[in-house]
Amino acid sequence: xxxxxxxxxxxxxxxxxxxxxxxxxxxxxxxxxxxxxxxxxxxxxxxxxxxxxxxxxxxxxxxxxxxxxxxxxxxxxxxxxxxxxxxxxxxxxxxxxxxxxxxxxxxxxxxxxxxxxxxxxxxxxxxxxxxxxxxxxxxxxxxxxxxxxxxxxxxxxxxxxxxxxxxxxxxxxxxxxxxxxxxxxxxxxxxxxxxxxxxxxxxxxxxxxxxxxxxxxxxxxxxxxxxxxxxxxxxxxxxxxxxxxxxxxxxxxxxxxxxxxxxxxxxxxxxxxxxxxxxxxxxxxxxxxxxxxxxxxxxxxxxxxxxxxxxxxxxxxxxxxxxxxxxxxxxxxxxxxxxxxxxxx
Amino acid sequence: xxxxxxxxxxxxxxxxxxxxxxxxxxxxxxxxxxxxxxxxxxxxxxxxxxxxxxxxxxxxxxxxxxxxxxxxxxxxxxxxxxxxxxxxxxxxxxxxxxxxxxxxxxxxxxxxxxxxxxxxxxxxxxxxxxxxxxxxxxxxxxxxxxxxxxxxxxxxxxxxxxxxxxxxxxxxxxxxxxxxxxxxxxxxxxxxxxxxxxxxxxxxxxxxxxxxxxxxxxxxxxxxxxxxxxxxxxxxxxxxxxxxxxxxxxxxxxxxxxxxxxxxxxxxxxxxxxxxxxxxxxxxxxxxxxxxxxxxxxxxxxxxxxxxxxxxxxxxxxxxxxxxxxxxxxxxxxxxxxxxxxxxx
Ligand SMILES: Nc1ncnc2c1ncn2[C@@H]1O[C@H](COP(=O)(O)OP(=O)(O)OP(=O)(O)O)[C@@H](O)[C@H]1O
Ligand code: SF4
Ligand SMILES: [Mg+2]
Numbered sequence: 001x002x003x004x005x006x007x008x009x010x011x012x013x014x015x016x017x018x019x020x021x022x023x024x025x026x027x028x029x030x031x032x033x034x035x036x037x038x039x040x041x042x043x044x045x046x047x048x049x050x051x052x053x054x055x056x057x058x059x060x061x062x063x064x065x066x067x068x069x070x071x072x073x074x075x076x077x078x079x080x081x082x083x084x085x086x087x088x089x090x091x092x093x094x095x096x097x098x099x100x101x102x103x104x105x106x107x108x109x110x111x112x113x114x115x116x117x118x119x120x121x122x123x124x125x126x127x128x129x130x131x132x133x134x135x136x137x138x139x140x141x142x143x144x145x146x147x148x149x150x151x152x153x154x155x156x157x158x159x160x161x162x163x164x165x166x167x168x169x170x171x172x173x174x175x176x177x178x179x180x181x182x183x184x185x186x187x188x189x190x191x192x193x194x195x196x197x198x199x200x201x202x203x204x205x206x207x208x209x210x211x212x213x214x215x216x217x218x219x220x221x222x223x224x225x226x227x228x229x230x231x232x233x234x235x236x237x238x239x240x241x242x243x244x245x246x247x248x249x250x251x252x253x254x255x256x257x258x259x260x261x262x263x264x265x266x267x268x269x270x271x272x273x274x275x276x277x278x279x280x281x282x283x284x285x286x287x288x289x290x291x292x293x294x295x296x297x298x299x300x301x302x303x304x305x306x307x308x309x310x311x312x313x314x315x316x317x318x319x320x321x322x323x324x325x326x327x328x329x330x331x332x333x334x335x336x337x338x339x340x341x342x343x344x345x
Numbered sequence: 346x347x348x349x350x351x352x353x354x355x356x357x358x359x360x361x362x363x364x365x366x367x368x369x370x371x372x373x374x375x376x377x378x379x380x381x382x383x384x385x386x387x388x389x390x391x392x393x394x395x396x397x398x399x400x401x402x403x404x405x406x407x408x409x410x411x412x413x414x415x416x417x418x419x420x421x422x423x424x425x426x427x428x429x430x431x432x433x434x435x436x437x438x439x440x441x442x443x444x445x446x447x448x449x450x451x452x453x454x455x456x457x458x459x460x461x462x463x464x465x466x467x468x469x470x471x472x473x474x475x476x477x478x479x480x481x482x483x484x485x486x487x488x489x490x491x492x493x494x495x496x497x498x499x500x501x502x503x504x505x506x507x508x509x510x511x512x513x514x515x516x517x518x519x520x521x522x523x524x525x526x527x528x529x530x531x532x533x534x535x536x537x538x539x540x541x542x543x544x545x546x547x548x549x550x551x552x553x554x555x556x557x558x559x560x561x562x563x564x565x566x567x568x569x570x571x572x573x574x575x576x577x578x579x580x581x582x583x584x585x586x587x588x589x590x591x592x593x594x595x596x597x598x599x600x601x602x603x604x605x606x607x608x609x610x611x612x613x614x615x616x617x618x619x620x621x622x623x624x625x626x627x628x629x630x631x632x633x634x635x636x637x638x639x640x641x642x643x644x645x646x647x648x649x650x651x652x653x654x655x656x657x658x659x660x661x662x663x664x665x666x667x668x669x670x671x672x673x674x675x676x677x678x679x680x681x682x683x684x685x686x687x688x689x690x
Binding site (some may be wrong): 240241242243245246247248249250251252253256260261264265268338339340341344 | 416419421423450453454455458459461463466467468469470471472473477480481482483484485487488522524525535538539541542
């Protein structure tokens with residue numbers, strides 16, 4: 001893929017526009033999280049002061065956390081803290097939310113990256129093959145697979161896999177990120193697969209791969225299914241296109257017709273669904289993380305929400321929203337890389 | 346008369362009138378498209394001959410099967426739904442309908458090449474001109490099991506081809522994308538691609554219909570020049586008799602999937618014999634006689650799912666008799682080199 005266009009003057013303006021838009025969205029997101037935290041029914045001061053606290057202690061906690069200030073002032077402080085990477089403190093545990101996120105987010109990111117890789121590496125080739133063998137048995141098979149991938153509840157599917165591969169076959173561990181006996185390494189990126197590679201530790205890599213495979217497969221399934229279906233229908237269209245007929249007439253070899261000439265065109269809409277799915281994936285890890293006891297942001301957000309602790313929820317919401325925006329931005333840039341008409345527009 | 350005997354008489358005719366060897370002989374070619382609604386008999390017993398270096402125009406209303414016939418010569422009609430019912434297409438002595446797809450690939454671009462109607466949709470919007478041309482060139486080598494030229498060699502040849510169709514700055518063009526070129530340039534690029542393999546037969550399906558009038562003349566002149574200089578045989582499809590008169594020595598008139606009249610262009614323009622050909626000529630505005638109003642042919646092309654029995658033109662023909670309604674007229678010679686398929690011509 002040709003990325004030199006990124007330095008083009010037109011493209012710089014395009015990227016700047018996109019970034020400005022992302023900034024506006026980010027501000028909206030910050031406002032939203034703030035509102036959510038303030039309309040929530042629980043009283044964070046009471047929570048911070050503890051269950052046995054009396055009235056005066058609660059008021060003291062309120063002052064300590066700045067909750068007695070007028071809302072606009074609280075908001076400004078919230079924004080100012082965020083700008084410094086400070087997400088505030090969990091009122092339930094007293095720990096810094098920023099530090100918690102630094103611990104949990106790499107786990108979720110790793111899970112999502114592996115799940116998305118599965119979605120792409122399986123979804124795109126299967127989509128292409130289904131288009132090539134349209135209305136033949138392979139196409140019917142992938143259709144059934146895709147429909148069940150979207151329709152199956154992930155926790156049910158997750159339990160099924162656990163039962164099959166962990167309990168019955170005993171090939172894979174049931175849950176967690178690493179065995180209890182394994183000392184987790186000092187984090188570099190916090191993603192175990194990557195860290196074990198960086199440290200040149202194949203045993204650790206194999207172990208963490210064993211732990212991640214089942215949750216990643218479960219998480220990838222709806223994403224894989226929609227990538228497969230979109231790619232298939234786009235490929236069917238593109239293989240019929242006039243430019244394919246012409247390239248065939250001129251002598252271009254079949255595999256290049258399919259894998260380059262048609263696929264490139266089919267990737268435009270597929271890219272959109274990939275970006276969307278990536279956003280959804282990160283916001284929907286909760287169920288998978290619960291079933292597989294995966295210590296990520298989903299689990300963190302849910303346990304905090306149950307405790308009525310809203311700073312962590314705000315932090316996770318921000319991260320998830322930021323991820324959505326980043327995915328959007330990356331998809332837009334990839335569009336530009338793929339489609340020369342957009343570059344010149 | 347059986348289709349077979351019609352084919353033989355056509356052969357003798359070719360020997361009588363044409364000293365050059367026969368390049369292409371289509372005999373009683375029938376092609377159907379299967380669909381949910383039934384079978385459309387799109388080509389209904391087409392017979393045509395073309396000698397090396399000869400120019401033949403095919404004219405007919407929209408939907409009469411011109412493009413389907415053109416694509417048949419390179420076997421580009423998607424099958425299914427397309428299905429060959431009967432007949433043969435002899436090219437350089439072999440029936441291309443019996444070739445395997447791999448053998449067919451050796452003809453595409455190398456022996457038979459095609460230029461298409463709408464240069465916008467027949468060029469891949471996402472690929473630069475360079476890779477589109479070199480893919481075709483390299484594919485032709487691969488199909489012929491020859492050593493592939495390197496990318497640089499292929500590119501140099503592509504540049505030379507672009508220059509040979511009158512395009513300036515070929516190097517820059519190779520790096521351009523289709524949307525950056527004008528319609529006329531795009532059509533020249535497509536013509537250059539068609540010439541890449543030094544074909545013996547050029548099939549041009551309405552090559553100027555999508556272009557501006559001024560550009561039309563240039564592109565026609567380019568094609569005529571190439572045909573002259575390279576000794577190409579040309580099959581030029583158009584619904585514009587003027588275009589054909591300017592570039593083709595012979596012309597065949599097509600109606601609803603059959604050739605109804607075939608003659609030297611001058612002969613046909615002076616004295617068409619088939620009622621449909623007469624109607625077609627009457628529909629052309631005569632610049633020398635402004636008082637002479639062009640008349641269209643009443644009625645419209647039949648539904649090919651249920652074509653009329655006998656002569657397919659009879660529902661629109663003023664001369665139709667009972668015989669026309671039951672018996673299909675076959676192409677017969679009415680004068681040397683002049684064939685008509687009509688019971689009463
Ligand atoms: N892939 C296909 N599937 C089904 N039917 C087809 C297909 N291609 C062509 N046809 C049918 O074949 C008939 C002839 O089409 P064709 O494109 O050859 O007409 P044409 O003479 O080239 O017309 P035009 O002047 O508009 O280009 C039409 O009725 C069309 O619907
Ligand atoms: S065969 Fe009959 S219907 Fe057909 S064109 Fe001739 S006169 Fe008309
Ligand atoms: Mg056509």
